[in-house]
Amino acid sequence: MxxxxxxxxxxxxxxxxxxxADVNALTYAQYLQWAKNVKEKTGQxxxxxxxxxxxxxxxxxxxxxxxxxSGGVVxxxxxxxxxxxxxxxxxxWPYVNPQSTTYGFMQEQLLSEEVWVAWDHVARLKDAFENxxxxxxxxxxxxxxxxxxxxxxxxxxxxxxxxxxxNGAKALISYLTEPKTQITTLREVGFFPFTNVDxxxxxxxxxxxxxxxxxxxANSKDALPALLPQGLGAKGGDFNKVxxxxxxxxxxxxxxIKKVLxxxxxxxxxxxxxxxxxxxxxxxxxGDKPCEVK
Amino acid sequence: xxxxxxxxxTPYLLLxxxxxxxxxxxSYPMVESFALAFRADDGGWTxxxxxxxxxxxxxxxxxxxxxxxVVIIIPVQxxxxxxxxxxxxxxxxxxxxxxxxxxxPLGISELAAGIVWFALFTERGYLNSILINLGLLNxxxxxxxxxxxxxxxxxVVLAExxxxxxxxxxxxxxxxxxxxxxxxxxxxxxxASPWDKVWRVILPLLKPSLQVALILRTILAFxxxxxxxxxxxxxxxxxxxxxxxxYNTYRNPNVAAALATLIMVLSIASTMIYLWGLRTxxxxxx
Numbered sequence: 001m002x003x004x005x006x007x008x009x010x011x012x013x014x015x016x017x018x019x020x021a022d023v024n025a026l027t028y029a030q031y032l033q034w035a036k037n038v039k040e041k042t043g044q045x046x047x048x049x050x051x052x053x054x055x056x057x058x059x060x061x062x063x064x065x066x067x068x069x070s071g072g073v074v075x076x077x078x079x080x081x082x083x084x085x086x087x088x089x090x091x092x093w094p095y096v097n098p099q100s101t102t103y104g105f106m107q108e109q110l111l112s113e114e115v116w117v118a119w120d121h122v123a124r125l126k127d128a129f130e131n132x133x134x135x136x137x138x139x140x141x142x143x144x145x146x147x148x149x150x151x152x153x154x155x156x157x158x159x160x161x162x163x164x165x166x167n168g169a170k171a172l173i174s175y176l177t178e179p180k181t182q183i184t185t186l187r188e189v190g191f192f193p194f195t196n197v198d199x200x201x202x203x204x205x206x207x208x209x210x211x212x213x214x215x216x217x218a219n220s221k222d223a224l225p226a227l228l229p230q231g232l233g234a235k236g237g238d239f240n241k242v243x244x245x246x247x248x249x250x251x252x253x254x255x256x257i258k259k260v261l262x263x264x265x266x267x268x269x270x271x272x273x274x275x276x277x278x279x280x281x282x283x284x285x286x287g288d289k290p291c292e293v294k
Numbered sequence: 295x296x297x298x299x300x301x302x303x304t305p306y307l308l309l310x311x312x313x314x315x316x317x318x319x320x321s322y323p324m325v326e327s328f329a330l331a332f333r334a335d336d337g338g339w340t341x342x343x344x345x346x347x348x349x350x351x352x353x354x355x356x357x358x359x360x361x362x363x364v365v366i367i368i369p370v371q372x373x374x375x376x377x378x379x380x381x382x383x384x385x386x387x388x389x390x391x392x393x394x395x396x397x398x399p400l401g402i403s404e405l406a407a408g409i410v411w412f413a414l415f416t417e418r419g420y421l422n423s424i425l426i427n428l429g430l431l432n433x434x435x436x437x438x439x440x441x442x443x444x445x446x447x448x449x450v451v452l453a454e455x456x457x458x459x460x461x462x463x464x465x466x467x468x469x470x471x472x473x474x475x476x477x478x479x480x481x482x483x484x485x486a487s488p489w490d491k492v493w494r495v496i497l498p499l500l501k502p503s504l505q506v507a508l509i510l511r512t513i514l515a516f517x518x519x520x521x522x523x524x525x526x527x528x529x530x531x532x533x534x535x536x537x538x539x540x541y542n543t544y545r546n547p548n549v550a551a552a553l554a555t556l557i558m559v560l561s562i563a564s565t566m567i568y569l570w571g572l573r574t575x576x577x578x579x580x
Binding site: 043044051052053055097098099101102103104112113114234236237238240241245248249252 | 350351352412416417418433436438439440441442523525526527528529535539543544545546
């Protein structure tokens with residue numbers, strides 16, 4: 001089972017794409033220009049982000065924007081490349097629907113056409129593709145100077161050493177990884193198969209759309225997987241807060257990017273040190289030592 | 295035991311279940327969360343969590359918005375509740391129907407009320423649809439933009455006034471019903487105008503009920519957060535909303551407990567002010 005985040009776009013937004021842009025291999029610069037074109041030509045901000053209380057906006061910074069610009073998540077948090085990523089966020093924000101700070105699951109605003117283009121988790125875009133497969137296209141996320149960073153969410157299955165019934169557990173894992181079970185999982189909860197499966201005819205066109213975008217994104221030439229934060233334990237929430245507060249201060253409160261990154265860097269380092277969490281990909285390994293913000 | 299003994303013990307026996315209930319479900323968690331706010335990771339005591347609370351980006355805005363909402367919402371609710379209570383008390387035709395209609399929001403949870411008002415105000419919501427269909431707007435107006443603080447606060451005030459005015463009204467209706475008619479008849483005899491009657495007879499006699507309602511409403515106003523979260527998302531923040539976010543989203547129960555402690559201190563302080571400011575002298579009580 002795997003999931004990730006992709007971009008969903010209403011077909012009405014496609015005519016506003018910047019000239020020469022390949023919709024399946026957009027760059028952040030083209031995404032910004034696209035948002036700007038839509039706002040200027042329709043008068044409405046039709047791009048959205050799930051930046052509300054129940055949204056997953058922090059993952060956009062941790063797995064997409066910051067690694068795409070800086071090539072890392074923690075070590076490069078405050079460098080000039082990361083600052084360029086935040087500058088992109090500031091630049092795109094005027095063309096983003098200002099109600100984004102209330103959005104949780106982007107499928108809702110996509111279906112009501114309050115927004116045309118949105119980034120979110122596949123499970124939170126599912127209803128849009130399921131209900132109106134002919135209205136939407138599923139796209140890989142944009143690429144930055146360091147690559148097409150994306151966060152693959154892989155569900156791992158393991159058997160504890162102390163398990164009472166190891167053979168039963170093995171049988172369960174075999175069952176869960178059968179293509180048929182994976183297709184059922186996909187249909188029920190929107191987690192995609194991790195082994196190659198052919199989508200049978202009864203898989204709805206919506207899931208097929210999402211599944212193809214997930215594959216395109218993962219197999220793109222410049223793909224840069226940025227893993228889910230690891231080893232943080234109880235500090236996972238504090239880690240997310242660092243990125244959300246950075247967003248709030250830089251984008252919503254218009255504070256100076258360098259100053260905010262300098263302030264937040266110290267908090268991030270405290271979180272990493274307290275959690276004793278080593279770096280994870282795409283940051284270079286720090287061995288057993290806590291990951292260090294450069 | 296003799297009968298007299300039983301009579302002496304009975305009141306305490308009757309109080310026992312509610313005392314146990316309060317001890318288990320209110321006092322114990324309160325003491326626990328109070329301790330949580332001061333407990334360090336190594337088991338010692340610390341002020342670190344309060345430091346984290348105060349230095350947080352969202353803290354100052356949360357304090358300001360919480361106080362602002364208390365200052366705006368409570369007077370609005372009291373004026374509305376008093377008018378509603380007087381209307382019911384005026385014994386007009388169908389006045390009992392008013393009572394039922396006014397009480398409807400009492401049965402709706404805070405979060406559900408927040409979602410209802412979000413559905414009204416959002417870009418594709420009912421309000422914009424109506425305004426566009428009436429030809430008053432061409433494109434939807436964005437009420438709930440984080441840049442538009444005035445509208446965000448207005449939407450929350452409307453939602454809260456709608457949701458929580460009825461509890462104040464019920465307390466005031468009960469208070470009004472306990473005012474003997476003789477006082478009002480005496481006022482009539484002296485030729486008091488309706489305004490004089492409200493201002494000089496009803497309101498002073500209503501003071502104990504007003505005090506109860508004010509204490510209740512203010513404490514509840516410090517606790518409001520689901521409405522704000524549902525209507526404004528990250529656009530506005532409150533102390534209680536921050537406590538929720540620290541606990542639920544950032545998974546840090548210590549800082550959440552520190553915020554809860556602050557809310558408790560504010561609630562106790564406001565209660566003391568009401569008890570002292572609205573005390574009823576012996577000779578004025580009914």
